[in-house]
Amino acid sequence: MSNSQGDHSKVKKEPPIQGTLISEGKAQVCFPGSEDNVFYNPVQEFNRDLSIAVLRQYSLDQMKKTDKSFVGETFLKPGENGLTVLEALSASGLRSIRYAKEVGGLKNIIANDLSSSAVESITSNSQMNDASHLITPNEGDASILMYQHRYKKKFHCVDIDPYGSPSPFVDAAVQCVTDGGLLMVTATDMAILCGNVPETCYAKYASVSIKTKACHEMALRIILQFLQTSAARYGRYIQPLLSVSVDFYVRIFVIVHTGKNQCKASASKLSMVYQCVGCHNISWQPLMKTEDRKCPKGAGGSPPKTLGKIFSRASGPPTDAKCEFCHSRLNFGGPLYSQPIHDLDFVQSLLTSLDNPELGELKTEKRIRGILSVISEELPNYPLYLSLDATASLLKLSVPSLVMFRSAILNAGYCVSLSHCYPLSIKTDAPMSVIWDLFQGFAKKQYPDKTWPRPLSDKPTPADYILSRPVTIQADFTTHPKGNPSSRMQKLVRFQENPEKNWGPKCRAKAK
Numbered sequence: 004m005s006n007s008q009g010d011h012s013k014v015k016k017e018p019p020i021q022g023t024l025i026s027e028g029k030a031q032v033c034f035p036g037s038e039d040n041v042f043y044n045p046v047q048e049f050n051r052d053l054s055i056a057v058l059r060q061y062s063l064d065q066m067k068k069t070d071k072s073f074v075g076e077t078f079l080k081p082g083e084n085g086l087t088v089l090e091a092l093s094a095s096g097l098r099s100i101r102y103a104k105e106v107g108g109l110k111n112i113i114a115n116d117l118s119s120s121a122v123e124s125i126t127s128n129s130q131m132n133d134a135s136h137l138i139t140p141n142e143g144d145a146s147i148l149m150y151q152h153r154y155k156k157k158f159h160c161v162d163i164d165p166y167g168s169p170s171p172f173v174d175a176a177v178q179c180v181t182d183g184g185l186l187m188v189t190a191t192d193m194a195i196l197c198g199n200v201p202e203t204c205y206a207k208y209a210s211v212s213i214k215t216k217a218c219h220e221m222a223l224r225i226i227l228q229f230l231q232t233s234a235a236r237y238g239r240y241i242q243p244l245l246s247v248s249v250d251f252y253v254r255i256f257v258i259v260h261t262g263k264n265q266c267k268a269s270a271s272k273l274s275m276v277y278q279c280v281g282c283h284n285i286s287w288q289p290l291m292k293t294e295d296r297k298c299p300k301g302a303g304g305s306p307p308k309t310l311g312k313i314f315s316r317a318s319g320p321p322t323d324a325k326c327e328f329c330h331s332r333l334n335f336g337g338p339l340y341s342q343p344i345h346d347l348d349f350v351q352s353l354l355t356s357l358d359n360p361e362l363g364e365l366k367t368e369k370r371i372r373g374i375l376s377v378i379s380e381e382l383p384n385y386p387l388y389l390s391l392d393a394t395a396s397l398l399k400l401s402v403p404s405l406v407m408f409r410s411a412i413l414n415a416g417y418c419v420s421l422s423h424c425y426p427l428s429i430k431t432d433a434p435m436s437v438i439w440d441l442f443q444g445f446a447k448k449q450y451p452d453k454t455w456p457r458p459l460s461d462k463p464t465p466a467d468y469i470l471s472r473p474v475t476i477q478a479d480f481t482t483h484p485k486g487n488p489s490s491r492m493q494k495l496v497r498f499q500e501n502p503e504k505n506w507g508p509k510c511r512a513k514a515k
């Protein structure tokens with residue numbers, strides 16, 4: 004027996020067959036021969052831990068709806084009325100085994116893979132972990148299997164964790180999950196989603212990515228728009244629970260609901276974007292707009308009641324052909340999902356669940372807690388973010404301290420938060436004109452002997468235009484009580500360094 008995964012995973016127990024033995028959570032899996040035959044990526048332990056936390060919470064929420072007991076041993080006992088789960092691309096079966104052993108309220112998990120060696124591993128690993136009563140190994144194409152379940156025997160939870168892009172599986176996935184079911188999706192094709200190849204991004208996700216410092220949140224919004232548009236084709240719509248960008252991948256958790264009327268809101272949840280190539284300012288062009296339809300006054304002068312939604316075409320364009328701040332041309336991209344990407348009540352219940360020892364421990368719990376805490380502070384209604392360092396570098400200034408710049412935004416009367424996607428991110432409701440005023444205030448502080456605003460040179464750069472604008476707000480950099488985010492003050496593990504040497508998505512398993 005060999006063990007090439009380092010101390011992280013060394014275990015003493017002998018596997019039933021010769022191979023490499025890995026231990027993660029409550030599961031031990033064996034890779035026959037070498038781990039090259041069946042896919043395993045130890046860096047994705049965080050992905051699996053987070054998925055367990057989400058699936059547990061989802062399962063608890065379902066149990067609460069039916070008033071069942073949900074703590075301790077009872078939680079882990081499989082039940083006839085439990086949830087059905089499909090892990091459509093299961094590789095060694097590790098994730099399914101962990102679901103079986105660490106999540107309560109499940110009735111059955113189909114662990115599927117196209118590769119016969121993977122399915123052999125799933126079968127033997129399920130036996131070795133005493134999980135065969137819950138896990139049904141299945142050899143087949145994920146999409147065909149999901150299409151077979153689109154009318155009957157839908158799954159309560161579907162997990163799509165492919166190599167690279169989930170896009171080929173999404174059409175089937177949004178159909179085979181129950182009304183109110185949970186869909187969990189990983190994507191590791193970050194170069195495509197983050198704006199390096201917009202033409203491929205459109206081919207895969209029907210959205211043109213742009214080059215932006217907020218590319219990781221853009222990646223989440225591209226996938227969410229794709230899930231939503233795919234679901235709407237079948238009279239279904241998504242409710243994002245949690246959308247996480249971490250390491251080299253994104254992981255998205257949504258509830259899929261059925262409701263033709265709600266599908267009418269699809270277009271008003273999407274926006275195209277215009278991005279200035281000089282100062283990177285983004286203008287949003289919604290595809291449609293929606294308003295509440297109100298009946299003017301109820302009987303006896305009671306307050307107006309909301310009677311549903313009115314949908315109408317959005318007006319535009321949202322910007323001139325050249326940037327109003329630096330006079331550069333604009334790039335065009337999208338559509339992006341422009342609604343909140345997390346359900347903050349769900350995030351809060353996840354954080355609370357981490358404190359419940361009865362639900363079981365997760366090795367990456369500290370990191371989960373850190374990331375969820377930053378997410379719980381994110382301003383939900385302001386898509387994307389500014390990068391403090393990139394914006395300062397554009398203006399050829401040193402980077403202001405995060406607390407100081409956040410304080411200036413708060414002192415000017417606006418809201419500010421981080422994004423979990425980037426440590427020096429600024430999410431705010433302050434218009435860009437205010438942000439430029441604050442940067443000019445910072446520049447003045449750095450170079451007090453220069454004339455401010457700067458006189459315009461003969462051949463002005465974007466930075467020259469921005470720093471020559473007359474300011475309307477005098478920056479106040481006095482430390483504000485909310486200048487330091489609470490997750491930062493508590494020193495939570497929020498933005499982890501690279502988890503190991505040569506980390507990344509890992510190569511495909513060798514075909515057998």
Ligand SMILES: C[S@@+](CC[C@H](N)C(=O)[O-])C[C@H]1O[C@@H](n2cnc3c(N)ncnc32)[C@H](O)[C@@H]1O
Nearest residue numbers: 042092093094098116117118144145164165166
């Ligand atoms: C990234 S691995 C899955 C890792 C696994 N979910 C985990 O957490 O360890 C992707 C797996 O998808 C399988 N696969 C690729 N195309 C497939 C298809 N069309 N249908 C089913 N499985 C497929 C591969 O054989 C591989 O085992």
Ligand SMILES: [Zn+2]
Nearest residue numbers: 279282326329
């Ligand atoms: Zn500009």
